[in-house]
Amino acid sequence: MAKSPYHCVFRIDAQNNRPILNSQSAICNKVKPMAKNPKSKIQNPKSSDVIVVGGGAMGSATAYELARRGVKTRLIEQHFIGHDLGSSHGLSRIIRRDNYNHPDYVPLADCSYALWRELEKTSGESLLTITGIIGIGTPGGRYLTGSELSCKLHDIPYERLTAAEIRKRYPFNVDDNHEGMFQKDAGILAVERCILMYRQEAKKLGAAIHELEEVLAIEPERHGAPVRVRTRKDEYTADKVVVCAGPWAGRMLKELNLPLRVERQTLGFYVPLERAPFELGALPAFLFELNADEFYYGFPFFGVDCLKVARHHGGQIVEPETVERNFTTEDDRQLKDFLKKCIPKAAGPLRMGKVCLYTNTPDKHFILDRHPHNENIVIAAGFSGHGFKFASCVGEVMADLATKGKTQHKIDLFKIARFGK
Amino acid sequence: VKNPKSKRQIAKSSDVIVIGGGAMGSAAAYELTKRGLKTRLIEQHFMGHDLGSSHGLSRIIRRDYYEHPDYVPLVDRSYALWRELEKVSGESLLTITGIIGIGTPGGAYLTGSALACKLHDIPYERLKAAEIRKRYPFQVDDSQEGVFQKDGGILAIERCIATYRAEAKKLGAAVHEFEEVVAIEPERSGSPIRVRTRKDEYSTEKLVVCAGPWAGRLLKDLNLPLKVERQTLGFYTPLGNGLRSSSARCRFSSSIWAHRTFMDFPSSVSTVSRSRAITAARSSNRKRSSVISLSTMTGSSAIFSRSTFPRATERCGWARCASTRILLTAISSSIYIRIIRTSPSPPASVVTDSNSPAEWVR
Numbered sequence: 001m002a003k004s005p006y007h008c009v010f011r012i013d014a015q016n017n018r019p020i021l022n023s024q025s026a027i028c029n030k031v032k033p034m035a036k037n038p039k040s041k042i043q044n045p046k047s048s049d050v051i052v053v054g055g056g057a058m059g060s061a062t063a064y065e066l067a068r069r070g071v072k073t074r075l076i077e078q079h080f081i082g083h084d085l086g087s088s089h090g091l092s093r094i095i096r097r098d099n100y101n102h103p104d105y106v107p108l109a110d111c112s113y114a115l116w117r118e119l120e121k122t123s124g125e126s127l128l129t130i131t132g133i134i135g136i137g138t139p140g141g142r143y144l145t146g147s148e149l150s151c152k153l154h155d156i157p158y159e160r161l162t163a164a165e166i167r168k169r170y171p172f173n174v175d176d177n178h179e180g181m182f183q184k185d186a187g188i189l190a191v192e193r194c195i196l197m198y199r200q201e202a203k204k205l206g207a208a209i210h211e212l213e214e215v216l217a218i219e220p221e222r223h224g225a226p227v228r229v230r231t232r233k234d235e236y237t238a239d240k241v242v243v244c245a246g247p248w249a250g251r252m253l254k255e256l257n258l259p260l261r262v263e264r265q266t267l268g269f270y271v272p273l274e275r276a277p278f279e280l281g282a283l284p285a286f287l288f289e290l291n292a293d294e295f296y297y298g299f300p301f302f303g304v305d306c307l308k309v310a311r312h313h314g315g316q317i318v319e320p321e322t323v324e325r326n327f328t329t330e331d332d333r334q335l336k337d338f339l340k341k342c343i344p345k346a347a348g349p350l351r352m353g354k355v356c357l358y359t360n361t362p363d364k365h366f367i368l369d370r371h372p373h374n375e376n377i378v379i380a381a382g383f384s385g386h387g388f389k390f391a392s393c394v395g396e397v398m399a400d401l402a403t404k405g406k407t408q409h410k411i412d413l414f415k416i417a418r419f420g421k
Numbered sequence: 422v423k424n425p426k427s428k429r430q431i432a433k434s435s436d437v438i439v440i441g442g443g444a445m446g447s448a449a450a451y452e453l454t455k456r457g458l459k460t461r462l463i464e465q466h467f468m469g470h471d472l473g474s475s476h477g478l479s480r481i482i483r484r485d486y487y488e489h490p491d492y493v494p495l496v497d498r499s500y501a502l503w504r505e506l507e508k509v510s511g512e513s514l515l516t517i518t519g520i521i522g523i524g525t526p527g528g529a530y531l532t533g534s535a536l537a538c539k540l541h542d543i544p545y546e547r548l549k550a551a552e553i554r555k556r557y558p559f560q561v562d563d564s565q566e567g568v569f570q571k572d573g574g575i576l577a578i579e580r581c582i583a584t585y586r587a588e589a590k591k592l593g594a595a596v597h598e599f600e601e602v603v604a605i606e607p608e609r610s611g612s613p614i615r616v617r618t619r620k621d622e623y624s625t626e627k628l629v630v631c632a633g634p635w636a637g638r639l640l641k642d643l644n645l646p647l648k649v650e651r652q653t654l655g656f657y658t659p660l661g662n663g664l665r666s667s668s669a670r671c672r673f674s675s676s677i678w679a680h681r682t683f684m685d686f687p688s689s690v691s692t693v694s695r696s697r698a699i700t701a702a703r704s705s706n707r708k709r710s711s712v713i714s715l716s717t718m719t720g721s722s723a724i725f726s727r728s729t730f731p732r733a734t735e736r737c738g739w740a741r742c743a744s745t746r747i748l749l750t751a752i753s754s755s756i757y758i759r760i761i762r763t764s765p766s767p768p769a770s771v772v773t774d775s776n777s778p779a780e781w782v783r
Contacts, residue, residue, distance in 0.1 A: 080478060080577065091467060124590070190467065196583060203511070280599075303467040303599055321658075352472065 048074040048208065050402050051229050051238040053215050053252065055081040056088040057191070057388050058380045059244035060198035061395025062402075064119075066242075067205035071403060074238065075207055076231060078214040078248070081199050085320065086246045087357050088195055088388065090267070091303035094285045095389035096133050096186035097156050100146030101364060104413050106154040108393045111409065115392035116189065123197040126190070131280065131300060133186030136166060137289035139179050144289075147181055158183045171277040171345045172286070186285055188302050191388055198395070218243065218252065220374035227376050240402040242378045247320040247357045249381035258367065259419050260382050263358040264315040264323050266331040269306035270339060272346040278307050287312075288342055296338050307346045309335050312385060313358070320357060327353025358385035361419075366390075368397055368414040370405075378402050379416070435461040435595070438616050438625040440602050440639065442468040443475040444578070446631035447585035451506075453629075454592035461623060462594055463616065465601040465635075468586050473633040475582055477654070483520045483573040484543050487533030493541040503576065510584045513577070520573025523553060526566050534568045545570045602639065605630075 052063045055077030063075040079085060095112065099105040116128045137143035151158045161180035166172055174180070203209055210231070218241055219228040226237040245252045250260040272278045283300035290296065295312035302308070311334065318324075332350050339347040361367060361382035371377035378401045380394055387394070393409070400407035439450045442464030450462040466472060482499065486492040503515045524530035538545045548567035553559055561567075590596055597618070605628065606615040613624040632639045637647040 080580070082579065082583075083478075091470075192469065193467070200587065304470065304472065305465075305601065 046234065047226065047237040048072045049238060050074070050240045050242060051076060051227070051236055052242045052244060052398075053218065053229065054078075054244035054246060054248075055195075055199065055209070055211065056086050056244065056246050057195055057391035058246075058383070058394050058398070059242070060195045060202065061391045062242050062244060062380070062398040063207050063209075063395075064198045064202040064205070065395040065399035066402065067202045067207040069399060069403060071399075073202070073207040074210065074236060075199075075202065076210045076213055076215055076229065076236075078212070080211050081209070082192055082196055084354075084356075085325075086248075087359065087383070088191060088246070089356065090191055090354060092299050092308060093189045093191045093388040094133065094186065094287075094297065094299070095128065095189050096183060096285075097151075097154070098133075098135075098147040098158060098181070098183045098186075099150045100135075100143045101386060102146075102413060103150040103153045104410060105390070106150050106156070108390050108409060111396065112390050112393040113185075115396065116194070119194070119197055119201070119392060122201055125193060125197055127194050127197065128187050128189055129280070129302070130185065130187040132182060132184045132284035133287065134161070134166070134170060134180050134182045134284050135287040135289070136172065136174055136178055136180045138177060138291075141289050142292065143287065143295075144179060144181060147183075151183070156183065156185070170283065170286070171274075171343060172288075173342050173344060182284070188285060188299060189389065190303070194391070215245075215252065218377065220371065220377055225376075227374070240376050240378060242380065242398050242402050244380045244398070246381075246383075247359045249359060249379070253371075253379065253381075256372070256416070258381065258416070259362050261317050261360045262320055262323070263313065263360055263385070264318045265310065265313075265356050265358055265385070266315070266327055266335070267308060267310035267354045267356065268327070268332060268335040269304060269308050269351045269353070270335075270346055271305075271348040271351050272307050273348045274345050275305070278346060288338075290338075290342075296335075296342070298343075304351070306351045307339075307343070309339060309343075309346070311335070311338070313360075315358070318357075323355070323357065325355050327355055331355075358383075360384045363418070366394075366414045367416055368394065368401075368411045369416045370401060372416055375405070433621065434613065434624045435459045436625065437461070437627045437629060438463060438614075438623060439629045439631060440605070440616065441465075441631035441633060441635075442582075442586065442596070442598065443473050443631060443633050444582055445633075446629070447582045447589065449629050449631055450594050450596075451585045451589040451592070454589050454594045460589070460594040461597065461625065462586075462589065463597045463600055463602055463618060463623075465599070467598050468596070469579055469583055475578060475633070477578055480576045480578045481520065481573065482515065482576050483570060484537075484541070485520075485522070485534040485545055485568060485570040485573075486537045487522070487530050489533075490537040490540045493537050493543070497541075500572075503581070506581070506584060506588070510588055512580060512584050514581050514584065515574055515576055517572065517574040519569060519571045521548070521553070521557060521567050521569045523559065523561055523565050523567045525564055531566060531568060534570075538568075538570070543570065543572070602632075605639065 049072040050066050052059045052066070052073065052075045055063075055075055059075060059077070060081060063073050066073040083089065095109070095116070097106060097109050097113075099109065113128070119125075120127050135143050135147055148158070148160075150156070159182040161169070161182060163174045163176045163178050163180075166174050166178070166180045199209065210233075213231045213233050215229055215231050217228075217230045219230065226239055227241045229236045229238065229241060243249065243252060247262045250258055250262075277283060278300055280300045280302055285297070285299050287295065287297040293314060295314075296309060297312055298307060298309035300307070331353060336347060336350075359382055361384055364384040364386075365382075366380070366384070366387060367382040368380055369378075371379060378398055380398050383390075397407050397409050397411060400409070436458040437453050437460050439446045439453070439460065439462045442450075442462050446462060446464070447468065450460050453460040470476065482496070482503070484493060484496050484500075486496060500515070506512075507514050522530050522534055535545070535547070537543065546569040548556070548569055550561045550563045550565050550567075553561050553565070553567045586596060597620075600618045600620050602616055602618050604617040606617065613626060614628045616623045616625065616628065630636065630639060634649040637645050637649075
C-alpha cells in the first residue's frame with residue numbers, strides 16, 4: 001500500500017503515534033484520486049468520513065462506535081472532554097431497565113447494558129455497578145404505572161412493595177398511601193469515567209480528537225456534497241456530521257428551530273447522620289415521586305461517602321452561558337427539605353453541591369434522527385434528563401445512521417417530525 | 422503457604438502502597454511501577470474527584486520560582502517528566518504560554534523571582550508599569566513592575582492525573598478507588614507496614630503518603646504543622662470588544678493571553694482558564710486572536726470547603742495559590758520516592774508548605 005502524502009499528513013493530524021489501521025489506509029486509498037486537484041489536496045487532510053460535534057456522553061460514544069467500525073472519525077469538542085459545563089459530569093448516573101417514560105426505551109436500555117459491559121472489557125475499567133433501584137410513588141401515579149407497564153411488556157422481573165415494607169427495608173419515611181417497586185438490575189454508571197474511556201478507546205482506534213475548539217458553523221450543502229464544519233481554529237469537511245451538542249444543540253441547529261429548553265438542575269451530597277444504611281451494597285439507587293411534579297432521586301455512597309440527592313426537573317429554564325453555576329443556599333434548602341421529610345437519617349451537613357443542565361424536549365423524549373434538510377447530518381439531542389444510561393446505545397444508533405442511514409434499533413419515538421406543524 | 426490465612430496475606434501484600442490518588446500519589450504510583458515495583462494505589466474517592474487540590478482545568482508551571490531558588494532544579498526536572506508523560510501517553514498536557522508576574526520592586530515576588538532566575542541562568546525580562554500596560558490589558562500602578570519569563574506554561578491538570586492513572590495501570594499497578602484508609606500501622610523498622618481501609622487490610626514494604634488536605638489527619642502522631650486553606654477561582658467572560666479590536670489582538674494573542682495573571686497585590690488573585698479563553702474569539706481572518714469569554718464554575722469546591730473545613734482561613738492571598746506549588750511538586754514526588762526507599766522513615770509530606778517565601782528572600 002503506497003503511502004500518499006495525504007496518508008502522512010493524516011498521521012500527524014491525528015496526533016496519534018500508533019500505526020494507522022488497515023481500514024484507514026483503505027480509506028486513504030479510496031480518496032487518493034482526488035489528490036490530483038491541488039486544492040483538494042490541501043483540503044484532504046482536513047476531511048474525514050464522519051465528524052462528531054460534541055465530546056460529551058453521546059458524542060464520545062458515537063466517536064468510539066465509528067472508530068470501531070473503521071470509519072475515519074474526527075471528534076470536535078468546544079472545551080476539554082470531561083468538562084463540567086454540560087450534562088455529563090459528576091460521579092454517578094442511574095441505569096435501569098424499567099422505564100416509566102415509555103416502554104420503547106427498554107430494548108435500548110438492554111442494548112446499553114451490553115455495550116457498557118463491553119466497554120468495561122475493552123478498557124479494563126469498572127464502569128457499571130449493579131445496585132438495584134427502588135422507586136416510590138402513589139398507585140396510579142406516573143412512575144408506578146409506567147414502570148410496571150414497561151416491566152410487563154418486556155418480561156422484566158420486579159417486586160412490588162407496600163409502604164410498611166419500604167419503611168422496614170430502607171431508611172425512608174413514606175406515607176401509607178405510597179407504594180414502591182424494586183427492580184434488581186438497575187445500577188450506577190461512573191459517568192465521567194465512561195466518557196474518558198470512550199475518548200481513550202476512540203483515540204486508540206485512530207479517531208482524531210480536537211478539544212478546546214468551538215464549532216461556529218455547520219454548513220449543510222446540497223445533498224451528496226460533503227458537509228463543512230467551521231471551528232474557531234480551522235475548517236473541516238466530512239461525508240457525514242453527527243451533532244451531539246447537548247445544551248448547545250439548539251444554537252448549533254438554529255435553522256431547525258428545535259423546541260429545546262435548557263433547564264438548571266442541582267444535586268447535593270449530604271453526609272448522613274448514620275453511615276451504615278446508606279453505604280453501597282446496603283442501599284439501592286432510589287427515586288421518589290412525591291406528586292405529579294415532584295420527582296427526587298438519589299444514590300448510595302458512590303465515589304464519595306455521601307448520599308447524593310437531586311430533584312428531577314423542576315428547575316429554571318436557562319441559557320448555558322448565563323446559568324447560575326453555583327449551588328446556592330436555596331438549592332440546598334430544597335434538597336434538605338426533601339431529605340428531612342423522606343430520608344431524615346440522611347439530612348446531615350451538605351458536603352458539596354453541583355449544578356448541571358438538562359436539555360428538554362416538550363414530550364421529554366429524545367431526538368435521534370437525520371437532519372430534515374440534509375441527510376448527511378445526524379442529530380442526537382434533547383435527552384431531557386434521562387439520557388446518560390443510553391449513551392452507549394445512542395453511540396451505536398448514531399454510528400448506524402451516519403454510516404448506513406438506518407439502524408436496527410426502534411427509534412420511531414425520536415423523530416424530529418413529531419414536533420412539526 | 423499451607424496456612425490459608427497467610428496465603429491471603431500474600432495476595433494483599435505489595436512492595437509499595439501509595440495512599441492518595443491525587444497529583445502526587447498518581448505520579449508516585451506511575452514512577453514506582455515504571456521501576457518495576459509491585460505497587461498499590463489507594464484513593465478514598467474516585468481519582469479525579471474535586472474535593473482536594475488537583476481538580477480543574479489548568480495549573481501554572483514556571484521556572485522563575487520566587488518562593489525559593491531550590492525549587493528550580495525540581496521544576497526543570499518536572500518539565501522533562503511532563504514531556505515524557507506526554508510522549509508515553511500521546512496526550513497533550515503542557516502548553517507553554519510564558520508568564521508575567523507583577524509586583525512591587527522589593528516585594529517577595531519580584532525579588533525572589535529575579536534571584537531564582539539569576540542563580541539558575543533563567544532568561545527573563547523585567548517590565549516597567551508602562552510597558553505592562555502597553556503589552557497586556559492590565560491596569561497597574563506606576564509603582565508596580567513585572568517579570569516576564571517565557572518558559573512558563575499551563576498544565577491540563579485533571580488530564581495529567583488521569584494519564585498517570587492510566588499509565589500506572591498499564592504497567593500493572595493495582596488501583597483501589599473509593600476505599601478510604603482508616604489506619605496505618607507502622608511496625609518496627611524492617612517489618613511490613615499494614616494499611617487498613619474500610620474494605621480490607623494490606624501489607625507493604627514501603628508506604629508513600631500523599632494525602633493532600635487529609636495528610637495531617639492521616640499522620641496524626643506526627644503533628645505536622647499543616648493548615649488547609651480555602652481557595653476560590655472564577656472564570657469570567659471578558660468584555661470582548663476592546664480586546665478584539667485591531668492591534669490589541671496581536672499583542673494579546675492566544676499564546677500570550679493564556680498567562681493566567683499572577684499578581685502580587687492582595688486584592689486580586691485572578692485566574693483565567695484556558696477553557697473558553699483560547700477558543701473564545703478568533704477573528705474571521707483566523708489570525709490568532711483574543712478575547713476570553715466564559716463561564717463561571719466554582720461553587721462546589723467552595724461549598725465543600727466551607728462545610729468541611731469551617732476553620733480554613735479565608736485569606737484571599739496573592740501568589741499563594743496552593744495549586745501551583747502542588748502540581749509543580751507533583752512530578753518531583755518521583756524524587757521523593759527514592760528517599761523513601763532508602764531511608765527508614767518516610768518524609769513528613771510531599772507537599773512542603775514552606776510558609777514564608779518573603780522571609781527567605783530576605
